[in-house]
Amino acid sequence: MRPGLLQLASLPPLSLYIHLPWCLKKCPYCDFNSHEVHSNGSLDDQLESSYIESLLADLNQSLPLIWGRTVHSIFIGGGTPSLFSPAAIDSLLSQIRARVKLSADCEITLEANPGTFEKDRFKAFRAAGVTRLSIGVQSFNDVHLQALGRVHNAAQAIAAVHEAAQCFETFNLDLMYALPGQTIADLERDLQTALSLSPLHISIYHLTIEANTYFAKFPPKVPEDDTAYAMLDVMSEKLANAGLNRYEVSAFAKQDHRCKHNMNYWQFGDYLGIGAGAHSKISFAHRLVRQSRYREPQLYMQKAMSGNAVAQDDDIKHKELAFEFMLNALRLKDGFDSNLFHERTGLAISSIQSALTQAIEKDLLIQTPKSIKPTERGFDFLSDLQEIFL
Known part of the structure; x- marks a missing residue:
């Protein structure tokens, strides 16, 4: 290891992030590394298999960085990870367990969208080893869902949450606010529906217009800042009254249901990121390293299989x-x-x-x-x- 200026007495907890970059449709507000599938709304079996193989090649190359360390949480994000079959997720997690030690209480989160929901699919993800589902509901208002370019409707969202509640001891709902045409009354109805489903964790996100998105080119009319602040106050109060306490800027949870993976981020823990565009932060006794993978999925797979998935590797400056x-x-x-x-x-x-x-x-x-x-x-x-x- 290159000598550095640091002297860490011990290494922080380690998490694993896995990026699955495909989705059914790119949302107009999304600036994440996500790419639409082009095979009749489903992920091609060969592409799925090749990508899993690339992830494992990436992990194999990264093992020397984390040798002997225990992984305390895994987060499978995207894109829409629930596009991948439960069998593929099962295989991936099994192969990970064969390579790294997971803590006995390792939290394993999978992001899922109601538009990819099928009866018994969530149950199969649970059987594969996923312990926590994060559902990208965003709204229970069909007009707002359409404005956001979502591929699901309110009825599908409610059905997906009901299924998640039957399969998982803990799950998260993502909700967005300050949406085009949204009023405080609309928001209150969204909250009422969400709370009627008894979620243990809710994440809230202010719709922001990001560069290089469809909304950046064609900005929708969204609520004024004062209204958006009022919406946040309403959400904070109503969620607190329902026993969901705000523990992070965008996260509310019931007792013992905070997201361990995100807590590790906020407490400056370590994380290895594998998959297209994934980022890592790894500590050593005398230095901290940040890495990023190649973003474009096909290029990432090519690089991973040739033993060089890392596009950038830098020490964090003192x-x-x-x-x-x-x-x-x-x-x-x-x-x-x-x-x-x-x-x-x-x-x-x-x-x-x-x-x-x-x-x-x-x-x-x-x-x-x-x-x-x-x-x-x-x-x-x-x-x-x-x-x-x-």
């Missing part, structure tokens, strides 16, 4: 460590233990005391001898708070 940590950890409503900063960065908390003091003076942060967390104001103006640590 001067960037504090900001990288704070960028993530300040997303947590309860903040973080002061010792965690040193454990994950190798830096003394005193190295950022000037920025901490500035944030405290602006009523954006609370610091005690043992912890650091955003104030209500800091949580509402998170970008301003994070910027102080640049």
Whole structure:
């Protein structure tokens, strides 16, 4: 290993992210690395098989980076991972278990869309070893779903959630707000429907117009910022009243149902990412490394099979460590233990005391001898708070 400036006493928990890049239809707001399938709305068997083979080749090449370490969570994201057959997911997870040690309570999440839902499909994913489903509902309003370019309707979304509740002990619903033409009354109806399904975890996302998307070229009329802030307040209050407590900027959960995988991200843990466009952050005793894979699926598969799936591999610069940590950890409503900063960065908390003091003076942060967390104001103006640590 190349010598570095860091001195980590121990390595953080390790997660595995797997990117499955295909979807039925590219949504007009989506800037993720997702690609439409072109075979009658289903994934070609040969493509599915070849991609799984490429993922395993990628993992094999990465094993020296994580040798001897335990994986505490797996997240299969996309794209629409539920386009892959349960048999393919079963095979993939079995092959992963043969290569790396999983913790006894390893959380394994699969993203699924109601548009790919079939009766008993979720049950088969559960049998394959998936422990947690994340369902991309986005809305229960057919007009809004159509405006978002979704391939499912409200009835399909409700049916998918009912099926998930029967198969999984925990599951997540994704909801979006500040949608084209959406009113606060519309949002309240979405929330009422969502809560009637007794979810244990809900993630909420403000519709933002991202560059290089259809919406960027043809922007829809969306609610004003003041209305969007009011929508967030409504959601926070109603979800809290239902026992879903906000623990991260976009995440609400019942007791013991927080997403372990995402918590590891926010606490500056390690993650190995395999699949087209996947990112990694891996710690060593004296340095931290970031990697990214080739984005285009066919190129990724070609590179993975030839032993070189990594497009970029860089050490995180020493001067960037504090900001990288704070960028993530300040997303947590309860903040973080002061010792965690040193454990994950190798830096003394005193190295950022000037920025901490500035944030405290602006009523954006609370610091005690043992912890650091955003104030209500800091949580509402998170970008301003994070910027102080640049």
